[in-house]
Every structure is written in C-alpha cells, then in structure tokens.
Amino acid sequence: MTCPSTEELAAVYDGNLKGRQALKIRDHVAACPxxxxxxxxxxxxxxxxxxxxxxxxxxxxWALRPRQKSWIAPQVNLFSxxxxxxx
Amino acid sequence: xxxxxxxxxxxxxxxxxxxxxxxxxxxFKDRPIGLIxxxxxxxxxxxxxxxxxxxxxxxxxxxxYARRDVDLASELVLVALEGLRKxxxxxxxxxxxxxxxxxxxxFGARSRFVTWLALVTRNLFRDWFRDREGRRIIPKEIEGxxxxxxxxxxxxxxxxxxxxxxxxTLAGQKEPLAFGDFQSRLERIYTKLSEKNLxxxxxxxxxxxxxxxxxxxxxxxxxxxxxxxxxxxEARPDRALERSEDRAIAKEVRRVFLEAILALPxxxxxxxxxxxxxxxxxxxxxxxxGFHKRQRxxxxxxxxxxxxxxxxxxxxxxxxxxxxxIGWLDxxxxxxxx
Ligand SMILES: [Zn+2]
Numbered sequence: 001m002t003c004p005s006t007e008e009l010a011a012v013y014d015g016n017l018k019g020r021q022a023l024k025i026r027d028h029v030a031a032c033p034x035x036x037x038x039x040x041x042x043x044x045x046x047x048x049x050x051x052x053x054x055x056x057x058x059x060x061x062w063a064l065r066p067r068q069k070s071w072i073a074p075q076v077n078l079f080s081x082x083x084x085x086x087x
Numbered sequence: 088x089x090x091x092x093x094x095x096x097x098x099x100x101x102x103x104x105x106x107x108x109x110x111x112x113x114x115f116k117d118r119p120i121g122l123i124x125x126x127x128x129x130x131x132x133x134x135x136x137x138x139x140x141x142x143x144x145x146x147x148x149x150x151x152y153a154r155r156d157v158d159l160a161s162e163l164v165l166v167a168l169e170g171l172r173k174x175x176x177x178x179x180x181x182x183x184x185x186x187x188x189x190x191x192x193x194f195g196a197r198s199r200f201v202t203w204l205a206l207v208t209r210n211l212f213r214d215w216f217r218d219r220e221g222r223r224i225i226p227k228e229i230e231g232x233x234x235x236x237x238x239x240x241x242x243x244x245x246x247x248x249x250x251x252x253x254x255x256t257l258a259g260q261k262e263p264l265a266f267g268d269f270q271s272r273l274e275r276i277y278t279k280l281s282e283k284n285l286x287x288x289x290x291x292x293x294x295x296x297x298x299x300x301x302x303x304x305x306x307x308x309x310x311x312x313x314x315x316x317x318x319x320x321e322a323r324p325d326r327a328l329e330r331s332e333d334r335a336i337a338k339e340v341r342r343v344f345l346e347a348i349l350a351l352p353x354x355x356x357x358x359x360x361x362x363x364x365x366x367x368x369x370x371x372x373x374x375x376x377g378f379h380k381r382q383r384x385x386x387x388x389x390x391x392x393x394x395x396x397x398x399x400x401x402x403x404x405x406x407x408x409x410x411x412x413i414g415w416l417d418x419x420x421x422x423x424x425x
Binding site for chain 1: 112134135138139142143144146147148150151160161164168189190197198199201202203205206207209
C-alpha cells in the first residue's frame with residue numbers, strides 16, 4: 001500500500017478513521033517509517049501551539065493586503081539573463 | 088532495515104490501537120465546513136474570516152520552524168496561506184481545501200480541521216525550506232576554498248550581511264582577520280564565482296539593498312571607507328524596514344528593481360555591482376573593467392541610475408517609495424556627478 005493521503009493521516013491522528021480502511025491504514029503507519037515520522041512531527045507541532053507567542057497585531061491585515069499586480073515583475077529566469085522574455 | 092527512534096516508535100504504537108477522538112483547541116470548530124465552502128466559492132468576506140480565525144494558529148505552527156524569528160514566522164504564515172490558496176491544474180483556487188472537504192464528504196476520513204491544517208502546513212513549510220536550501224547549494228568553485236573563505240562567502244551571500252558587516256563579524260572573533268586579508272579573500276571569492284552565480288548575488292543584493300546605506304558611500308578615487316557595523320541582525324536597517332508597515336511595498340520595489348538590474352547592459356551592470364555592492368573605488372572599478380578613463384565608470388553609473396529610474400517609473404512604482412528603498416543608490420550617484 002502506498003502512503004495514505006494527508007487527509008487520511010490527519011484522521012488517523014484524530015482517531016476518526018472508521019472501518020476496514022482504518023485498519024489498513026493503521027497497519028501501514030505501524031510499518032512505514034515515513035508515515036510514523038509524519039505523525040510524530042504532527043504531534044510535536046500541535047503540542048507546541050499553546051506555547052507559541054501571539055502573532056504581531058497586523059499580521060492578518062498584512063496577509064489580506066491586496067497584491068498590486070502592476071508591481072509584480074514578469075517571471076525572470078535568473079540564470080539566463082540574456083534571454084529575458086520581451087514584454 | 089529502518090529503525091524508528093524510540094520516541095517515534097512509541098508514538099506510532101499508540102496509534103496502532105483505537106484512539107479516542109481528539110478535541111480541537113478552544114475557539115476552533117472541529118469541522119468549519121460552512122466557512123470552507125464559502126471560501127472555496129470565492130467569497131472575499133469568508134476568506135477574510137478564515138485568515139482572521141486561523142492566522143494565530145498558523146503563526147504558532149510557524150513559530151517552531153522559525154526558531155523565534157518573528158519576521159520569518161510571519162513570512163511562513165504567508166507561505167501557508169498562499170499554499171492554501173493555490174489552484175489545481177485546472178486553475179480552480181484552494182485545491183487543498185477542496186481535498187479536505189472531499190475527504191469529509193466522500194471518503195469518511197473525518198479529521199479535525201486543525202489537525203489537517205497542521206499537517207498540510209508542515210508540508211508547505213518543509214517544501215519552502217527545501218526550496219530555499221536548494222538555492223543555497225555551495226557553488227563548486229567555493230567548495231575548493233579554505234574555511235575562512237567559505238565563511239566569508241556564507242556571511243555575505245547567504246546571511247546577506249554587507250561586506251563591512253561581514254568584516255565586523257570576523258574582526259570580532261578570537262583570531263581576528265586583518266582588513267587587507269579580508270579584502271583579498273573577498274576578491275578571490277568574486278573571481279571564482281561564475282556569471283551564473285553572480286546573478287544569484289544580484290538577487291541577494293536586492294534583499295539587502297537598504298543595508299547598503301550603512302556608513303558613507305565610497306569616495307571616488309580614494310580607498311573606500313569601511314565602517315564596522317553592528318553585526319547583530321536586528322541592527323540591520325533592512326530588518327527595520329521589513330518590520331515597518333512598508334515591508335510589503337519594499338518587497339515589491341525590490342522585485343521590480345531586480346528586473347531593472349537584469350535589464351541593464353552587461354557592462355553597466357558589472358560597474359554597478361563593483362562600485363555599489365563591492366564598494367570599490369572608481370579607480371579600482373576602472374582597472375577591473377579595463378576602461379581607459381575613470382570617467383567611463385561614472386558615466387556607466389549615471390546610465391544605471393537613469394535606466395533604473397525610468398524602469399521604476401514605467402512599472403508604476405511611486406517615486407517617493409522607490410527613493411526610500413533605493414536611497415543609497417541616489418546618494419551614491421549624486422556624489423559622483425552624472
Ligand atoms: Zn507510509
């Protein structure tokens with residue numbers, strides 16, 4: 001079996017995966033180092049949440065700031081400047 | 088065969104049995120299906136509500152990865168939000184959120200939203216860090232240099248210190264480096280770097296543009312005055328700018344600026360780099376470039392200013408904002424007389 005999806009793995013963590021699918025996935029997770037590691041890190045991440053400081057007050061506003069399209073430079077291939085796309 | 092670390096092994100064994108359903112932290116719905124549906128439908132107010140609700144949670148997740156760097160943690164929150172917005176191959180936005188809803192409705196994998204969000208976010212952070220590291224592979228030419236050279240390379244090109252700051256950092260060490268030695272090492276690094284890597288350096292230049300206002304601009308013809316700057320990252324003026332309300336603007340200006348620098352003729356670009364970034368004197372630049380007269384250096388710099396100025400104008404960057412972000416260049420060029 002290939003590794004479960006992000007959605008399935010999250011459900012495994014929450015203990016909310018039901019039925020035969022759940023058994024299969026749990027078997028996999030128990031045998032797969034990658035998935036086990038993912039769950040381990042997920043656990044640590046969630047544990048650390050309450051200990052983190054509050055974000056800067058303007059962060060949400062900053063994230064929601066409209067992006068000014070006219071300022072965004074066209075894609076430039078940094079490694080071949082001599083073949084820049086012409087506008 | 089792979090052996091899990093003990094903590095890891097113990098952890099997944101816990102999940103081998105039936106676990107009682109976990110609870111979401113206070114203030115979070117287990118499955119905010121209505122909100123997610125509205126976000127996916129493209130309702131701006133819903134997205135704002137989403138960002139306001141989960142911004143703090145994302146920041147907490149980012150905090151661990153950012154190692155207590157407030158700016159980096161904020162940046163990572165944007166990385167996460169961008170990742171959530173990302174369209175699928177068909178151009179439909181929020182494909183990750185769509186997948187989450189699908190999993191609830193069709194596959195019966197009923198995870199809490201915050202658990203799912205933490206897992207997705209971690210993947211996004213990991214990709215972002217990997218991407219950043221990928222851009223930071225030590226160039227082959229540098230690998231062959233000695234430890235001190237590589238250290239200088241790191242400080243200047245990776246950590247984004249100005250050359251004077253890098254020297255300040257090294258001068259404060261147990262075995263301080265003489266300035267002459269520092270300069271010849273830097274010289275070696277630059278001559279080793281290929282054209283390709285120089286372009287990476289231009290990009291780095293943009294990242295630390297405002298820090299170039301440190302000290303006075305080089306005096307044409309004379310030795311460049313090096314001011315040993317306060318090496319603490321928080322003392323860097325560009326960091327102050329990043330923190331200010333204008334950080335988004337500054338970022339955009341710099342992006343346009345990169346475009347403008349790449350559009351300069353090669354010779355002009357090289358002169359600008361040597362003089363403005365490497366802080367070499369007009370005479371030194373003349374010798375390196377093989378010009379007959381020093382005036383040619385100043386002519387090239389003046390050309391750079393004209394072109395950059397008109398490029399910024401064309402891109403619609405407000406003059407005042409542009410000047411604030413590239414003020415160092417203005418001062419530098421004024422002094423040389425155009
Ligand atoms: Zn797996």
